[in-house]
Amino acid sequence: MKKPTLITCLTLLLAISLIGVAAPATALRCAGKIIDAGTTKEEVRKFCGEPTCIRRPGTVFVQKAGIYVPMAADTEWVYNFGPGQFVQLIRFYQGEVVYLQTAGYGWTGERDCADVPKE
Numbered sequence: 001m002k003k004p005t006l007i008t009c010l011t012l013l014l015a016i017s018l019i020g021v022a023a024p025a026t027a028l029r030c031a032g033k034i035i036d037a038g039t040t041k042e043e044v045r046k047f048c049g050e051p052t053c054i055r056r057p058g059t060v061f062v063q064k065a066g067i068y069v070p071m072a073a074d075t076e077w078v079y080n081f082g083p084g085q086f087v088q089l090i091r092f093y094q095g096e097v098v099y100l101q102t103a104g105y106g107w108t109g110e111r112d113c114a115d116v117p118k119e
Contacts, residue, residue, distance in 0.1 A: 038097060051077035
């Protein structure tokens with residue numbers, strides 16, 4: 001059997017270390033607090049401030065007991081943090097975050113949230 005080379009071992013070690021450092025794609029940081037699934041509306045408002053707008057998103061898939069079930073989301077909050085940062089979409093079901101998504105760069109001035117893609 002062939003022995004692993006030093007380069008192979010270093011490559012594997014680097015890959016494993018990067019997995020632990022990567023931030024989850026389904027989280028948002030506001031005022032040092034991680035906003036992710038299960039965070040309440042009150043907590044989101046406390047740490048992220050008032051949303052730019054609130055809209056009704058329709059159906060969202062919620063993970064229950066390891067499977068995804070379609071549910072009607074209560075609301076979707078849109079956060080515009082300005083042109084240098086991404087717009088954040090946060091969907092709530094029964095008052096808790098169930099879905100987060102980035103939606104392109106933010107803007108300055110007046111703009112309707114209907115222009116922000118829903119997905």
